[in-house]
Amino acid sequence: MYENRDPYEGEPRKKDSFARRAGRVAAGAVLFGAVAGTVMVGVNEAAARLWGDPYAGTVQESQTAAPEELPPVAPPPAARSGPETDVTAIVEKAMPSVVAITSMTRYQSRSFGFGWFFGGGQTYEVPGSGSGIIIGENDTELLIVTNNHVVENTSSLMVTFVDDESVEAAVKGTDASLDLAVIAVPLENISEDTKSKISFAELGDSDALKVGQGVIAIGNALGYGQSVTVGYVSALNREVRVSETSTMSLIQTDAAINPGNSGGALLNMQGQVIGINAAKYSSAEVEGMGYAIPISQAKEILDRLTTHRTEREVEEERRGYLGIQGTSVDAQSAVMFGMPEGVFVYKILEGGAAYGSGLKEKDIITKVDGQAVRSMEELQALLSYYEQGEEIELTVQTQVEGQYQEHTVTVTLGSMPESGQ
Structure with missing residues (x-):
């Protein structure tokens, strides 16, 4: 849920102080991909924390009667438009193209408010819900658009169709800047009966x-x-x-x-x-x-996201690692230190995948294969879909003479060192 808040106000500190603060929490850091312990929290407590009280207000409706001495003046029902119109037919046509989404979303504890290193905090999961719109299919998948904030940092996604059949889904592509995501459901997992009841949405202008x-x-x-x-x-x-x-x-x-x-x-x-x-x-x-x-505004982005490969988590023993230590630069830290949002690279481990790749310490990673990265958690989640030996393209910001300049770096992911560092 978005909130309209006043911009963060504060005197920007020296940019280098972020690196020094990151250094103070570097101890105990491990490689990207380390798996933290997972615990469940109560649904009611989590929902209250994330959404607040869902019964906080009610909507009252009032009507004003026409004067008795005047006949009612209104166009024939067929000519009326707007919310007063019976929308039953419209809803019945559109409902088969809308799905309910349920998820388990991962959260990780932070240290000192400056992000965390992989393995440096405890991960827990909370249930979430959202909606989606069926926009098409390819040879093997049904394609559904939703919001990025519905699917980001999720460990599982379930889609429920109009006939109440639920099927597991996976993320195909996201664009955090426009809060858009495309998820996919394998066609082979959808029953023929359900296929006959769902439909593709008609996109307007x-x-x-x-x-x-x-x-x-x-x-x-x-x-x-x-x-x-x-x-x-x-x-x-x-x-x-x-x-x-x-x-x-x-x-x-x-x-x-x-x-x-x-x-x-x-x-x-x-x-x-x-x-x-x-x-x-x-x-x-x-x-x-x-x-x-x-x-x-969304159509061009959706056309691009539907061509991405579908993200499916790789087993841990085959998962690729980047070989760096880093910390999150969230929105507040970005304003405070005059830095881009992303992942601040505190250390590149000798012999790791990123060593000698062109990625440098103090760089800020902002995208992985074109998908925005705004935190360590998001980077960890994205890397969990890649195997050892796969190449990824990192979009990074490097500080040059006090200004950040964007460029790309290609890294071939490696295995996790036996030392776990």
């Missing part, structure tokens, strides 16, 4: 939207299953800050978008997908401010 048009939101609200809400387009091209360092241009709507709706469909009154539900303004004083990613 969000550039043609106008403020005041009626819209319908479909999604897995609070993880209870598919639900429908109706509202209007409240604003277009609304710049919403999603972190201390980035904003997104979104559709604003008063159709209710709650936790679990993320990744679901925002439809126009022709049943076309014109937005991907993404966020709700988080404030006790504000209601009726939901946001969706415009589908016209």
Whole structure:
């Protein structure tokens, strides 16, 4: 859930101080790929911590009667549009293209607020929920679009179709900057009966939207299953800050978008997908401010993500390792130290995969094979899909005369040294 907050305010410290702080927590660090102990936490407690109280408010509806001396003035039902229209037919057509997503999401404890080294913190998992939209298929997979924040750092994903059949899914590609992801379900794992009941969504043109048009939101609200809400387009091209360092241009709507709706469909009154539900303004004083990613803005990214290879975790003994020690540069640290978000390379281990590759100490890794990396946890998760001997392309930022310059480095992943360092 996104929150609109004031930008972080503080006097930037010397950039080198980040390296010194990272050094103080370097002891005990191990290679990328080390597996931390996993424990489960209570669903209610985790949900409360992540989402807050889902029963924090109610919506009241009021009606105003027309004066008795005047006859009611209204167009014939067929000519009316907007949320007052019976949307049953639209929903019945669109619902088979929307899925519910359940996940287990990994979290790792941090040390001193400056990230962690692999193996340096304890990992735990919490259940999560979201929604997705079926956008097509290839020769072997059904393709579903959702939000990146629904699938990031997940250890498992399950997709539930309109007929309540659940099938395991895997991440195919993500774009954290636009909060988009494509997940895939093997066609061979979907029953013929379910295949006959699901459908592909019809994508519309969000550039043609106008403020005041009626819209319908479909999604897995609070993880209870598919639900429908109706509202209007409240604003277009609304710049919403999603972190201390980035904003997104979104559709604003008063159709209710709650936790679990993320990744679901925002439809126009022709049943076309014109937005991907993404966020709700988080404030006790504000209601009726939901946001969706415009589908016209997302199409080019989705075309690219659908061509990525599907990510499936490699068994630990065959998993590739990068051979570095590093720490996260999160959004707050990026503002504080004037650095890009990503993974700060504190040390390159002699004899490791990255040794001699062109990657340097104090570089900041921002992408792996084109996928954004904003934390150690994200880097660890991405590397778990690669085997020893595979090549990866790292996008890194190197400081040159006080300015960060971007370039790429190719690394052939290696095995984990026997020393575990």
